[in-house]
Amino acid sequence: MDIIIKALVVGICASILTLLIKKTNPEISTVLALCACAFIGGITVKVFSSVYEVLKLVEAGTGISSAYTTPIIKCTGIGIAAKLGAEVCKDSGQAALAASIEICGACCALYVALPLIKTLLRMIGELT
């Protein structure tokens, strides 16, 4: 479980260095924060790959068809990417950009979940 420690140390060091450079050239400090984000994101996504395998086992074991689990996984991926992008824009002071990225992420997630909603409606139709 040293991953959380590594992420913590990198995050704190990067934020201190960002403060150091912010006064004279804020753009390099933003790029530095983005690079630290990429490093920590790289570690967390590797951890998620083992969670992903367990999800595959559950899917194979209980016989739930992958049509139900793939939208969930895609929605989490879209959520993570949209959140990361929006927060970077917010850090560099562009709140409108961040809001538009969040809206785009929500629409993409909804688009991915459309087949799920269709099967749900069909099931309800069959019940009545």
Next chain:
Amino acid sequence: MDVGLIFKIAAVGILVAVINILLSRSGRDDQALMVTLAALVVVLALVVQEISDLFELIRTLFGL
């Protein structure tokens, strides 16, 4: 993707900060801007590969 990259970028940032102050003190503000632009290009060249790797990793892992 190692931590050294973050410290490399920080070093470039500090170096450019010092150069900027020196140049602006001696009255050459345009050259200070040139130095900042050059440093930004160098830093972006270092970082853009890491960011594309991150989003590629997210894309392949979540099957997007």
